[in-house]
Amino acid sequence: MIDRAPNKLAKLRLAMKSQKLSGFVVPRQDEFQGEYVAAYAERLKWLTGFSGSWGTAIVLARKAALFVDGRYTTQVRKDVQDRAYSFHHLIDEPPQAWLKANLKKGDALGFDPMLITVADARRYAAACAEVGAKLVPVAQNLVDYVWKDQPPRSQKPLFVQPLKFAGKTAKAKLNDIRAVLKKSNADAVFIAEPSSVAWLFNLRGRDVPFTPVVLAYALVHQKGRAELFIEAERIPSDVKKALAGVAEVCPPSLLTQRLKEMARKKVLLDEGSAPEKVRQVLVSAKALVSLAADPCTLPKAQKNPVEAQGARDAQIRDGAALSNFLHWLAVEAPKGQLTEAAAAAKLEDFRKATGLLEDLSFETIPASGPNAAIPHYHMPPGGGRKINVDEIFLIDSGGQYRDGTTDVTRTVIVGKPSAEMKDRFTRVLKGMIALSLLRFPVGTTGAHIDALARANLWAAGLDFDHGTGHGVGSFLSVHEGPARISKVSHVALKPGMILSNEPGYYKPGHYGIRIENLLLVQEAQSIEGGERQMMGFETLTFAPIDRHLIETNLLTRDELHWLDDYHARVVTLLGPLMTGEALVWLKDVCSPFTHNQH
């Protein structure tokens, strides 16, 4: 099949010319900056063929550049056939540096101010200014202009996240946000982040795959109303009822007008999520724009007791589905006939059989043998690789349930492991246990504890090149801020946050290992003789950890006890949801290593 990209690029350049633009920026993001975007917003993929979840193209009259991060440096070369593009590493050669080298005085770089955040626009504008060029907002996205068969925007109805799962009314949440506004002496806050809007109004949507966010903006006033900008036809009667007295539903076409009414008022904007367009409208209307972090981010991350209980319930349900799958895999895989695709499909079947699965929380990563060495492996179309005997199989997956979002990775050996595999698996497990057992004081950040998950790998001259954990939403995004467990995360861990704990080890061309549980941050129970309030993690995820890959000589007494105790809880919690051969298998693979069990 002949790739159509050259043609597209030529059309885009014609559009640029007609608007007197020297260039145009095409980010992967839509106007909601999400990891997943709806079909109509796949502009970067349409234009270039690149299918990754993060990237930006910059098209000039004679040059075109595509910037992707470390995950996609190989993939971009496969995806993009058009030789007109040069490929750049987003961090090593950022777009701003490329622009400084390729724009000249008097050039006009076009951009869609709905797709570029306030912070990004500032960076682009600074790069342009350095060479005497300027950054010019366009009224209509040039890709939309040339994309003839662009899919329509989602008109899927919203639905209510009821109090029994949300744990707090929208009214109460809005009152909290208004208290923040009062403290900041602000008249209103513009909320652009779709998971914040979903959380704040206890709503969910089905516009993008995997993530039930609400693709809508909101404007919350300190006094009086909150406005939710969304098409009225997407609001079913029960949602309308739920929003009565909580928010005014405004058509998106009214957004500019409502922003203009903020003249001489102080409006908070989050520069990392708000579109530059919103800032420009507010500034030209003489509103006082104050950049501040989205006030929903922290309360959304700190799950309330109802959400925490929902998470526990969802993880147990999901863990039973995963355990049924692992039992099936233990029976079928040694026959040597399974493919990655068949495994992923079977796991989805088990999840669906719970009767409560809303969606997967991301595309399942079913990685056999050397594919497991690619942390962000995407199975190609077709059946994927065969699952061979005496190879490792890693499966990273999760589900969206109304009561919670799951994310779990298990690594198993089909057949017999090598001594090296066992050594590496056990070191990864020791790191994972170190975090599971950790108690830590108030103020501790992810950057402070990330090393605890790595020290046993470091001791052997090994490491892994991703963070140890990310935040997880409550029937929301599987990647949720503000806290992470990584070297660069300086946000304090607070009670109610859910974080993944997923150290790994990757041997390119051979195999990979990752073990992932979700953890809930909690105030730790006080200990006799303890002097300070500590926090700790409650493990939320339950599913067997493959004992064939564990070298018990490398485990300390405390680590063995954690493992036996964990497996005992797997049986206690999942057993009631499992039956027959699978239950027998579960009890077997969860039997303890040590005898002094309690």
Place this chain on the structure above:
Amino acid sequence: MIDRAPNKLAKLRLAMKSQKLSGFVVPRQDEFQGEYVAAYAERLKWLTGFSGSWGTAIVLARKAALFVDGRYTTQVRKDVQDRAYSFHHLIDEPPQAWLKANLKKGDALGFDPMLITVADARRYAAACAEVGAKLVPVAQNLVDYVWKDQPPRSQKPLFVQPLKFAGKTAKAKLNDIRAVLKKSNADAVFIAEPSSVAWLFNLRGRDVPFTPVVLAYALVHQKGRAELFIEAERIPSDVKKALAGVAEVCPPSLLTQRLKEMARKKVLLDEGSAPEKVRQVLVSAKALVSLAADPCTLPKAQKNPVEAQGARDAQIRDGAALSNFLHWLAVEAPKGQLTEAAAAAKLEDFRKATGLLEDLSFETIPASGPNAAIPHYHMPPGGGRKINVDEIFLIDSGGQYRDGTTDVTRTVIVGKPSAEMKDRFTRVLKGMIALSLLRFPVGTTGAHIDALARANLWAAGLDFDHGTGHGVGSFLSVHEGPARISKVSHVALKPGMILSNEPGYYKPGHYGIRIENLLLVQEAQSIEGGERQMMGFETLTFAPIDRHLIETNLLTRDELHWLDDYHARVVTLLGPLMTGEALVWLKDVCSPFTHNQH
């Protein structure tokens, strides 16, 4: 004795009035921002009586405030008799906030621009500006003006740090700095930090206690000369010879003139150490001031192989002196007649007996019983507290030798420890061993590994309120930047850095524990199967760790092996420097816990 402070304050206020100033800032720092200052520069102590190493007074016509950090909130109340001062916590109530509340429009706040850094002056100026007041530099320090018997400035001669200890010529170091200037496209750098000047020119001085820095500024030009601003009479002939062709010695009175000659040239300034005065002179001379970190800081911290070997030699010598002291203490203390002062004096005697002690590296902290619970305990005048039987005795001390600076803490029990003391001591020890054994990848910072020294305390609901470690100079400051092991230290650890490893535990009113060794960062030896270059720590400090305080049941096999191996090396390295009863004692207290010794 009647305190003279009220009188001093009145005199200072008269001086303020004569200069039409509404207030005056009196920092503890001298013009070199050091932790230790010469007698003539003890302005804050003279004015207020406060004897801590960090603090600032702000005197207004009717109010006076003294700002100290957490170490000194108790001491300041003892030191300062004058009720005219209000006391404030430096972090909770910073001077800038106090100024905003107490200055009014039109006020003029005086300050000595030689004593206040560029960064601090900016903060003061911003606070003044917010209330419509202004920050006004004075030509003569008002305290000097009213301090009639102010001691004279040091005229002690400098001396050369020879190549056999410095490991690199001043010429070679200057070439490195000039390469930095070239890369920054700068014409010159002004160096204000006295340890940088000492390091760069391979000079040392005896102007301030404990730290052999050179109280002088330097101006290093990219092309041509380097200027060292110091009185010619302080340069003996051998120093003059060493500086020939390296630096031009200029009288300090020429500084302003030389700065003015930088018109239209780009000059680098470190805002954290350069006096605001220097910036003002440069700016008014139309030089282009560029704020940048002192380029000596990093190379000074990364000790070269000669300095590293010097450190090893110095620590072994110092460890033998400390071990002789610990033996003496083990014999004498159980008699119940020793005082803290007697112990500190005896330890100094043992250090002096090496024949190579230049100075202590800080005032010895000899803390018995509850005094050990005060991390920064300063023994009061007189003999200090008695060292009682069945109490803990903590001694934190160090020496300055030509080949290296030492800093070591040992905590011992006189008589019998309680079970709690053993538990706490062992948890502190486990943290200390965790860092000693750690291997870590390039880019790791102190913030990443600080938790490893605390996790065993956290597990029991305990913690300590100071960083785990600080940098240490090479016959220079015992507190040296840029790296530390603390939650807020984001500087990567690099080969050659020397850091202390000193976790602790403090039970106010009862006892305290701290164990401190110095560590040298090194590239770690590669391990079979290892894939990445790791770094690790070489332990530099050798002296017995009190086995009576160790609960061996709490130690893992690896920790026990580290301890036995460490004690075996103590005997091997210190044994040849010790004799008689002390040597017999050393071998006894260093005997292994386990039998599989190599």
